[in-house]
Amino acid sequence: MSQARSYDAIIAGGGHNGLTAGAYLARAGLSVLVVERSDIVGGAAVSRELEPGWTYSNCSYVCSLLRPEVARDLDLARHGLQVIPYTGGASFTKGGEYFAYHHDQRALEREIARLSPRDVEGYERFARAVTRQCRFVRPLLLRSAPDPASFHPRDLGELLFLLRRLHDLGEREMGEAVRFWTASVGDFLDGFIEHPLIKAHLAGSGIIGTGLGVYSPGTAYVLLHHYMGDLDGAIGAWGFARGGMGAVSAALAGALRAAGGEIRVNAEVERILVKDGAAAGVVLKGGEEIRAPLVASNMDAKRTFLGCVEPGALPDDFLDAVRRFRIRGSSAKLNIALDGPPVFPAVKGEAPFLSGDLHASESLLELEAAYDDWKEGRFSAAPYFDMLIPSRIDPTMAPPGAHMASIFVQYAPYDLARDGVRDPAHWDEAAREGLKAAVLDKIEAVSPGFRGLIRHSELRAPVDIEREVGLSEGNIFQGELTFDQLLFNRPVPGWARHRSPLPGLWLVGSSAHPGGGVMAAAGANAAREILRDMKRGGRDEAAFRAA
Amino acid sequence: MSRAPSLSGPLPGPFHPRLEAASTAKDWADWAGVLSPRKLDATGREYFAIRNQAALIDISPMRKYRIEGPEAERVLNRVVTRDVAKIAPGRVGYALWCDEDGMAIDDGTIFRLGPERFRLCCQERMLTWLIDAAEGLDAAVSDETEALAALALQGPTSFSVLEAAGLQVSSLRPFDLAEPEPGLLVSRTGFTGDLGYELWIATEHALALWDRLIEAGRVFGILPAGMEALDMARIEAGFPMTGFDFQSIHAAERPSRGRTPFELGLGRHVDFAKGHFNGRRALLALKEEPPKRRLVTLDIDGSRAASGALLYRRGMFGRWREVGHVTSALWSPTAKRNVAFAEIEGEAEGADLFAEIYLFKEGKWERRMARARPGPRAAFRPDRARATPPARR
């Protein structure tokens, strides 16, 4: 066994949240080591060149809600991060019709009116309702979730903050807020908009990455993730990281290193070291021990507590609760290197909205049926997909004239059913080809000739994402974003503040509040909690308060 | 079916070819999705055309809705706070309408084209609102915004222009409407407080009407005018405007921005005796409370328009206490007053107020606390606006 080295803190897993937490801790003066089992940092936010000349953002593919406070605190622009906004998107039908989502208000009004004149007002009402909820929710993202069962002054304070904000909404809006948080995206949209294609376009963001359908209660609020970025004209909240998602991770790694933090790749945590009832470091695969009184895990809750902590170190009821935490694989990823630009005959010529998110789902019921397939253990026969062609905006993604398509596919079960048996091993070559064909059939129907442009492609089933990135079941949010697993319930009731029953072991990934997406909020919140715990807040604490 | 992708921004309206030709300033704005001139040449000249000659203003971007059927009156009475039954056929009436909490959605004019035919003109989109108001009632609602072009002909010589154009409107009293020719509706209405008319015609005949009025008006000094001149005239005339002097609750992301008719000084347009209308029960309760804020008109010292100024009063120990803000402001070239619409806290009404005005003076910003006194609702509304038949010039 090699001589144990020691640090103030070890971050187990170099995903974007781990790097964020590490950077904050390093800036506060701690000696920090990030250990990452892969050959590059980033977790699901990586760029790889699988075909020479083409950059693949293999897993996560858009910079959704990267908290501007984090980008500012860590000076990510200086470390090379540039987020280029994409504007608009479109949904196509097999019949040659389409709905284009324009960011320009007038163009959007006219586009809605073209399909359904009444829906112009319906969309206005819808957007206003969502924006009102965004205003309410946004300040909660960078706060800790209170534990309603606790009498601790901080919990009571946070609970009071939450209740006061609710109360300030006024009675009717408060009712609307509760409805928004509990309704399905389908029912919510049905209350505003008539045209099926417009609804299908807007509903997609309510189901991405979740094991829920458009008519499952609790999916409406996920719309916030799409709208939050548009608030206050914060342009660029949704966009492509120039150079692919790896650029986000590279910038965070840069910030970490600039603050004195260290990173070790090809270093997989085998288990978390426990000494005298507290975390004491990690043991890497191969047996190397690294000591630290503080271990912050960027792995999901199940992998951390069930997979890496020796039995007996954590109380049984906590482990039971972790087992109950739902992490379901529901999505796959298809990355394609294209020899030329895909053509959509419905649209004449060049259109800015083709640089946004493209879909081919025509109605809410079509999306719901895709979910029913998943429940039964099948990948969707007519899957929902979210296709982006980042090379239309970022010239570094593909050789000149060529393109890169990044296609997020919903739904794909982790444990595929075959003859009534569900097993991830069923994801063999035939299954992969089947899912790929289902997606390409849909694309080909709205973009004839697409197949002919394919130079290289890779399909990543949930089981691949789990194997490569380490996310349980390949779930991109490290746990379902259902309301029984949000706020004070995330990941485990009573342990929502990044802590665990094992002193010194912390959770910094999106299994913790406020959940998934490349937001960096969980990592930043965790770092704040850790620093508060160490009473070493200092300037960073102040920076948080200011933010 | 394939179509070219939509362009961004506003699109040309029915009079655009003439506006484009008349525009030397090339100063365009977006009015409800229609490319509209802020000014065509010079705002000052266009303003004085309103007050001295006749100004021709494209008001086609107004939303226009047709409500027709045996229960059309009931539909409108369900929506607006005034009693629509009191608008006789051939008359136009001002109205405003509120949401369920009694917060103003918009205001506009109701044209009673016949016993069972109405047109509602306003700023906000109201199609689905009207359709839902018609639920269970025997009336049809349609959007005429794009089918119908509209011109405002405003100013002391406007009557003479119409007469010279061969349109017989001498008997029209204020708020009357007539159809002097098939397909052309003329109402004696406007947003300037001066003598003036509004003309309504199918979009395909828009340009011919423009040409006819310009030709007839040449000797009466007719001048195309833009939105800035119109805005000056309406502030002088004391007409508050949705989106500027108050926020439509339907367009408010912050629910607290809603304002009641009482707060807007429009309580006289709320008729509790006519039966239920949207927001009636909420307004009935609010009527008993002193308004939290008031939209008032102010007369401010000095000649610098107080646009966007915060309003203060002296508080304890002589410290300034913020009590409101200016919503629209203008140095009135005709009344020679520095006038403004302002929203102030209810309890600040009647107090000594000061407007905080920032002045850029040769490279340096200076702050002036200008005294603001209650002003008349209208700084300028000449008698000629009401004479029937109007004077010829």
Place this chain on the structure above:
Amino acid sequence: MAERLKAAVIGAGVNGLVAAAALARGGCEVTVIERGAAPGGMMALGLFARGPHPAALEALGLKPGALGPAIPTVALCPSGRHVLVEGAEARFADGSAHPGAERWRVLSRRLDRFAAALAPLLTGAPPPMRLRAEGLPGLLRFALRLRLLGARDMRELLRIGLSNAADLAADALPEGPLAGLLAFDSVLGSRAGPMAPGTVVPLLLRRAPLRRMEGLAARLAAASEGKGARLRLGAGAARILFEDDRAHGVLLDDGERVEADLVLSSLGAAQTLALAGPALFDIEAQRRIGAIRAQGAAARVDLDFAAPPRLPGLDPAHHGARLVLAPSVQAVEPAYDPVKYGRLPALPVMEGRIDGARLSLTVQCVPHDAPRDRIVAATLAALETVAPGLGGEVRHAGALSPADIEAMTGAPGGHWHHGEIALDQFLTLRPANGMARHAMGPPGLFLCGAGAHPGGDVTGLPGLNGARAALEAMR
């Protein structure tokens, strides 16, 4: 002494009758207006009841004991190893121990505790969204009871209250008829599958013991009349009358006018709005009412045999029990899926009972206007899984689709609860935002049906709460 207040109650279902009794006890002169020839409303179609709630019984002047004995449930299993469930106790129908019995007991007790904590929210006004006097005591009692649960249980309630029945079953029970029973009870009468978030709530509302329904309507009607309510049968409400923006009475189909200072409607909110005329409502309220989800997915099926039907493994002694055919969670969830697209499932789930030679069933997952013969066929297909050959013995079969039930009873969409019980249509949001305190629009008009707070099943609580709200408003 001032003249007595007059109240008209529209509909003589359980809630109308409870409301009438409560109003009469509150000093009103009450007329109950019922379109049908007999009181009872949807009770005529139901098989079992867990209520009325003790608070509603008290309003009626009835003792809980008056309702007859509680009956057990038999969860049917295709293997023939049916499970007999009596409250928190479960065993195989043949009397042998069930391996999941202990877990069932633990889960049942836990749900009982949670239901008790929730109770103050159901028997009064829903929690106020602003800190106001009304409803505040209930909220404080709720908060107190939550605290008294202890930190662990409180957290667990807040978690599972927002969770779904399928996950709850997966965490607590072995897959099979017991878990299926839990899943079935979570969606009975609803248009949802047990995997839908929010489906634990109905379980918390359904903790009282089950009894047979027959005779209940007549008993409740008699009790209501005993409290002084007048039943006016055989004429429905044609219009609710208003004067000077106040409810003033009800015009009946036959032309009679019932004068009233208070009008309580146990119909759905949309039906009530139509009777009053939409012009009396704000457009927002009309929109919210229009958006209430109330599409029934439960059908009634009656199968007649030459002799009492025999189900393998079922002791005839248990013919009087509630029979539930929902063999697993995995059977309940897919049964629901086809309904979304207007199709009947191949194997619907159901509850029923055997009376002599008749098998009466409430069949779940039926599209609103499904043809009756198809409903019967799907029902028989499911029954064949536990009783092969049963279909061939049927002499006569009758079915009522949700559309039929709607036509017969006036229930919105033929829905058991007059509106889906989901988190976005519960408590302060039931029947819709701004109407949860039973007042809807014009003063003097109140909702007191299953669509109102706290919701459906035979509890009488919406009637009781509606009557209380109406009396409160007159004070």
